[in-house]
Amino acid sequence: MLAAVVGAAVGLCAGVPLRAAATRYAVPPGEPWRSCLPTPYGRCPRHGERRVGPPPLSVEAVAAALGAVLGAWAPGRWLPLLVWLALFGTVLGFVDAAVKRLPDALTGPLFLGTAVLVPLTDHDPAVWLRCALAAGGLGLLFLLLHLLAPVGRGDAKLAPALGAALGLAGWRAVYGGLFYMWLVAGLWAVTLLVLRRAGRRSELAFGPAMLLGTLAALLAAAHR
Template sequence: MFGAVLGAVLGLLAGVPLRAAVARHAVPPGAPPGRCLPTPLGRCVRHGERVGPPPLAVEAATAATGAALGAWAPGRWLPLLIWLALLGTVLAFVDAAVKRLPDALTLPLFLGTAALVPLADPDPEVWLRCALAAAALGLLFLLFAFFAPMGLGDAKLAPSLGAALALGGWRAVYGGLFYMWVLAALWAVALLALRRAGRRTELAFGPAMLLGTLLALLAAAHR
């Protein structure tokens, strides 16, 4: 219980700077970074206009993620999962807002993940599995980008998620892929039912990829 409460509090505090990062990166391709500093209520500090995600949405997401990590994540995985949660939160909200996963976020996520995998598990065999899973998911989503309605940003995000999932074994990798598609399908059905999307509406897949990875890793930690 203490771990969940502590994680929720730290996640809530982290949500404030992460909201600013979302506002900075949630711009169309080629546009300059956003300059407004948003409050947790979604208003620009300088001008007062509405900017970024809905009020307290980022903070609620980080608090929930922090609580989940504090309650269920193994200690040796925490540095990697915290890194994934921090950048993943920004990526998820940016993708939901402008349907893109910028290189300025996916590249640091990959480099940090590669650096933190050895800290999460000292076994070289696990490192090899993580590298193979990163390559496999990267190739899979690259094929999706060329032959299915999916973006290159998803393909650039996939190697980081594959490497993280492989910490829990190949079963976690397969489970992560399953959760990704199930969450994406449920979200699409919900939007259709609420008439907020049509059959040809472009939907962001990044949030489902990130949340599916988190669910699969937490499940693997307790097998």
């Protein structure tokens, strides 16, 4: 219980810079990154009374919830990697939901950091090989989906980092991660249809589902 409370408090504090990052990168392709420091209510002196970035307190709430979950459930040796994924995942999820893109400025550092943290998390070379194969496999799968189906190029660039993280927990976690990704995406699509917030041909952000599916699979694997 104490670990969950501490995790929630740390996540809440992290929500301030995470909101700034989400606001900075949530711009349509071709437009320059924003340079402002919004309050938790989305106000920025440069934009006057107009709200910019994610809805008020939303980033902070998500960061606090993730902090509580990781504090309560994450194994100690996986914690640095999961925190890394949670930090970038929070920003990527809000950016993708807002403008339907996953910028290279975020997916690139996420992958590089994951590649560094994987061998620090597990010292077994066989696990490193599995992580590399999982990263390549998911990357190739989502690249094919990008070429053949309405899946974004940013999703294909996000997939290798998620595959490497899932590989730490074994192939069962990799398959479970894929299942959870599509499950979350399907439930979200149905919810939007029922609420009439989207139509059958509406473009939906898949990045948040990929990130949540990965987190669900890793936490499930950690407690098997």
